[in-house]
Amino acid sequence: MQVVDLALAAELAAQGRAPTATRLEDLDVRRVWPVPDAPAHKYTRGVVGVVAGSVPYPGAAVLTVAGATATGCGMVRYVGPAHVREQVVAAHPEVVAGGSTQVRVQAWVVGPGVQDEDQSARVREVLQAAAAQDVPVVVDAGALDDVPDRVPATVVLTPHAGELARFLSARGVPVERSQVEAEPVRWAREAHVRSGATVLLKGAVTLVVGAGDESCAPVLAQGPAPAWLATAGAGDVLAGVLGALLAGVGARSDQPWSPGVIMRAVAAGVHVHGLAAAHANPGGPVTSPAVAHALPGVVARLLRPTGPRGRES
Ligand SMILES: NC(=O)C1=CN([C@@H]2O[C@H](COP(=O)(O)OP(=O)(O)OC[C@H]3O[C@@H](n4cnc5c(N)ncnc54)[C@H](O)[C@@H]3O)[C@@H](O)[C@H]2O)[C@@H](O)CC1
Numbered sequence: 030m031q032v033v034d035l036a037l038a039a040e041l042a043a044q045g046r047a048p049t050a051t052r053l054e055d056l057d058v059r060r061v062w063p064v065p066d067a068p069a070h071k072y073t074r075g076v077v078g079v080v081a082g083s084v085p086y087p088g089a090a091v092l093t094v095a096g097a098t099a100t101g102c103g104m105v106r107y108v109g110p111a112h113v114r115e116q117v118v119a120a121h122p123e124v125v126a127g128g129s130t131q132v133r134v135q136a137w138v139v140g141p142g143v144q145d146e147d148q149s150a151r152v153r154e155v156l157q158a159a160a161a162q163d164v165p166v167v168v169d170a171g172a173l174d175d176v177p178d179r180v181p182a183t184v185v186l187t188p189h190a191g192e193l194a195r196f197l198s199a200r201g202v203p204v205e206r207s208q209v210e211a212e213p214v215r216w217a218r219e220a221h222v223r224s225g226a227t228v229l230l231k232g233a234v235t236l237v238v239g240a241g242d243e244s245c246a247p248v249l250a251q252g253p254a255p256a257w258l259a260t261a262g263a264g265d266v267l268a269g270v271l272g273a274l275l276a277g278v279g280a281r282s283d284q285p286w287s288p289g290v291i292m293r294a295v296a297a298g299v300h301v302h303g304l305a306a307a308h309a310n311p312g313g314p315v316t317s318p319a320v321a322h323a324l325p326g327v328v329a330r331l332l333r334p335t336g337p338r339g340r341e342s
C-alpha cells in the first residue's frame with residue numbers, strides 16, 4: 030500500500046473541518062526520535078524505570094525490558110521481586126535491578142504482568158511521585174486498576190479493548206469489550222476526558238487520545254500492524270518501547286511536558302513497534318521476543334534518509 034498525501038489537512042483546517050484522526054508516518058517519526066549526539070552519556074540519553082512482572086508472570090518483565098533496551102535508552106532500572114530480578118538480569122545483563130522505586134529516571138513503565146500486592150504498592154508509589162515531578166508513566170495491564178481518579182497527561186494508559194472496558198466500568202461508565210471494539214475513538218476519548226490521562230488504545234489500529242495542541246490533531250491512529258502481532262507479550266514489548274522513547278525525549282528537553290509532545294512520542298513508538306513486527310518475519314508469524322529483536326534494525330532504517338521501506342545503502 031502506498032499512502033499519498035493529498036495535503037487535505039491544511040485545506041480542511043482552513044474550513045474549520047479538521048480530520049478526526051491523523052497518522053504519523055516515517056518522516057514524522059524520524060523528527061520525534063531521540064538520537065544521541067557525540068557528547069552523550071547514558072544519563073543524557075534517558076533512564077527508564079520498569080515496575081513489571083510478578084511470580085506468575087516473570088516473562089512480562091523480561092519482555093518489557095527487552096522493548097525498552099532495544100528501542101535505545103541510556104539505562105533501564107528494573108524494580109521488582111528478587112525472583113523476577115534474577116530472570117531480568119539473566120536475560121539483560123545491562124539492566125540495573127533493585128527493589129526500591131526511590132531511583133532517578135526520566136520515564137516509568139508500570140504494570141505488565143503485575144499481579145501481587147508488593148508490585149501494586151510500587152506502582153502506586155511511582156504514580157504519586159512521578160505526577161509531582163512531571164515524569165511520564167506508561168501504565169499497562171495490572172497497573173490500570175491503581176490509577177487515581179484524575180491524573181496529568183504525562184500518565185499514558187495503554188489498555189487493550191477489554192482493559193479499557195474494565196477501566197471505564199470501574200469509573201461508573203459500564204461498557205463491554207465489544208462496544209469498545211465497535212466504537213474505539215468514542216471510548217478512548219471518554220477515558221481521556223474522565224481521567225485526564227493520555228489514552229493509547231491497542232488493537233489492529235492503535236489510537237492515541239490526549240489534549241491536542243495546535244499542531245496535533247486530537248486523535249492519532251497508527252497502523253494497521255500485521256495481525257501476526259496479536260500474540261502474547263507484544264503489548265509488554267510495546268510498553269517498554271514507549272518508556273524508552275519518553276525517557277529519551279524527556280532527557281533532551283528542560284521544558285515541561287505538553288500533551289501534544291506526549292501523544293506524538295507514544296504514537297511514534299506504536300509506529301515502530303508495528304514496523305518491527307512486519308520486519309521480524311515478513312508475511313509470517315512472529316513472537317514477542319522476535320519483535321523486540323527487530324527493533325534496533327527498524328530504528329536504524331527509519332533514521333536513514335531512505336527510510337525503513339526504502340533501499341538499504
Ligand atoms: N509472558 C508473560 O508473562 C505475559 C504476561 N501477560 C500479562 O498477563 C496479564 C493478563 O493479561 P490479559 O491480557 O490476558 O488480561 P485480561 O484480563 O484483559 O484478559 C483476560 C480475558 O480474556 C479471556 N480469556 C482468557 N482466555 C481466553 C481464551 N482462551 N479464549 C477467549 N477468551 C479468553 C478471559 O475470560 C478474560 O476476560 C497482564 O498482567 C499481562 O501483562 C500477557 O502480557 C501475556 C504475556
Ligand SMILES: Nc1ncnc2c1ncn2[C@@H]1O[C@H](COP(=O)(O)OP(=O)(O)O)[C@@H](O)[C@H]1O
Pocket residue numbers: 189231232233234235253254255256257258259260261262263264265266267
Ligand atoms: N489484529 C491485530 N493486528 C495488528 N496488531 C494487533 C492486533 N491485535 C493486537 N495487536 C497489537 O498487539 C499488541 C497486543 O498487546 P496486548 O493486548 O497488551 O497483549 P499482551 O498483554 O499479551 O502483551 C498491541 O500492540 C496491539 O496493538
